[in-house]
Amino acid sequence: MTRGDRLYGIHPLLEALRSAERHIDGIYLQHGRQGRDIDEILSLAKTKGITVDFRSREALDRLTGSAHHQGAVGMVASKSYTSLEDLLAAVAGKEHPLLVILDGIEDPHNLGAILRTAEAAGVDGVIIPERRAVGLTAAVAKASAGAIEYLPVARVVNLSHTIDRLKNENFWIYALDVKGEKSFLGVDYRGAVALVIGGEGRGIRPLVAQHCDGRIHIPMKGKVSSLNASVAAGVLLYEVLRQRATAIPSCPPKPDKTLFNSRLQ
DSSP states (O other), rough: OOEEEEEESSHHHHHHOOSSSHHHEEEEEEOOOOOOHHHHHHHHHHHHHEEEEEEEEHHHHHTTSSOOOOTEEEEESSOOOOOOOHHHHTTTOOHHHHHHHEEEEOOOHHHHHHHHHHHTTOOEEEEESSSSSSOHHHHHHHTTGGGTTTSEEEEEEEHHHHHHHHHHTTTTTEETTTTTSGGGGOOOOOOSEEEEEEEEEBBSSSHHHHSEEEEEEEOOOOSSSOHHHHHHHHHHHHHHHHHHHHHHOOSSSSSOGGGGGGGGG
């Protein structure tokens, strides 16, 4: 059975997990529930990298608005994802395409806020991983204040491979990292650019960062060492927007990525 973006009942949830077509963003199971079906749900969730939380029966009653959930609830996407191929096709003719890649954003309010800012700043699309990250849930849709309806979101299996694909399409890939070697204010964001923003707490995974053309940071003058992911995204995106609003000439084709320093202003 379904209610909004919630799928509940053991067998409907199992069939959704077995299907390659259905996206499950998170699972809630009732405390104390056991059995072969529950074991299979846990096994499939682990294989697919889906987070499982355990809640009381009363909490699941409130979540589903029903007492017939059988102790198993899946959170499904509120909006369909686009494919990476379709996203790249949509930006192929643009002079200055801009993409945002999110590595492990788990807070739905953060993801919603990033989508809202990205849409306002003219981002062409957002890319998120299938595993260990929040998807397009109802909470994300609400936090995005409607932006989710206008901004394409692609969900991919492997971010590192996706970054390599974008580089082959002549995108410059910049990872926002507190340990980045260059300030975000000293980089040229003209041309095809993708910005990588890490999840809460851990930031960008080292392997993902290694595939990027360069790592940049936001200078911090106070005592705290980093910004919230959605705030950092807003700061960076509006620097990109500022640069692109100055009617500067188009940048030349992407040079060898070893020449990262040549894009410093």
